[in-house]
Amino acid sequence: MENHITLAKKLHVLFVDDERLIREMVSDMLSDTVGHVSLASNGQEGLDFYLNSLRPIDIVISDQTMPIMQGLDMLEKIKAHNPTQKCIMITAHSEAKYMLRAIEIGIENFIIKPIIFDKLDNILYDLALKIEQESQ
Known part of the structure; x- marks a missing residue:
């Protein structure tokens, strides 16, 4: 089996955050780890990109607080479309809700x-x- 670094290089990650500087910084970091990074600036844009992407997205990483559509709302719609989709939520809010x-x-x-x-x-x-x- 391939090692985890080689496997990560095969990944297509969608990163969704409304702050341009954070998108750029995280995109740069992700580019060192994964093979392909796509970006969106809000939940609606992220959802649209996810549903229409010609290249399958392996992992969706999203901020919570954004205009137009919140991160959890977008991820809920993505999970409804594809229950096995891997998702990571990033937030400044540590509230239990x-x-x-x-x-x-x-x-x-x-x-x-x-x-x-x-x-x-x-x-x-x-x-x-x-x-x-899971793919094997």
């Missing part, structure tokens, strides 16, 4: 800001391994 809703929706991981990139890398490696195992 967000975490409980994320669990109910079936979100794989929940990260409280600020983003610690080593932790995100480890989550991506773990999900890459899980995706590989």
Whole structure:
């Protein structure tokens, strides 16, 4: 079996955040870890991209608080469309209501800001391994 770093390089990640600087910073970091990164600036844009992407998306990473459509609302719609979709929620809010809703929706991981990139890398490696195992 391939190692987790090689597996992560096969991933297509959709990162959704309304703050341009965060999108750029996280995109740069993700580009070092995964093979392909797509970006969206709000939940509606992320959902539209997800549903219309010609290249399958392996992992969706989303901020919670955004204009037009919140992150959890978008992820709930994505999970309804594809219950096996791997999702990571990133938020500045550590309130239990967000975490409980994320669990109910079936979100794989929940990260409280600020983003610690080593932790995100480890989550991506773990999900890459899980995706590989599920595909066999």
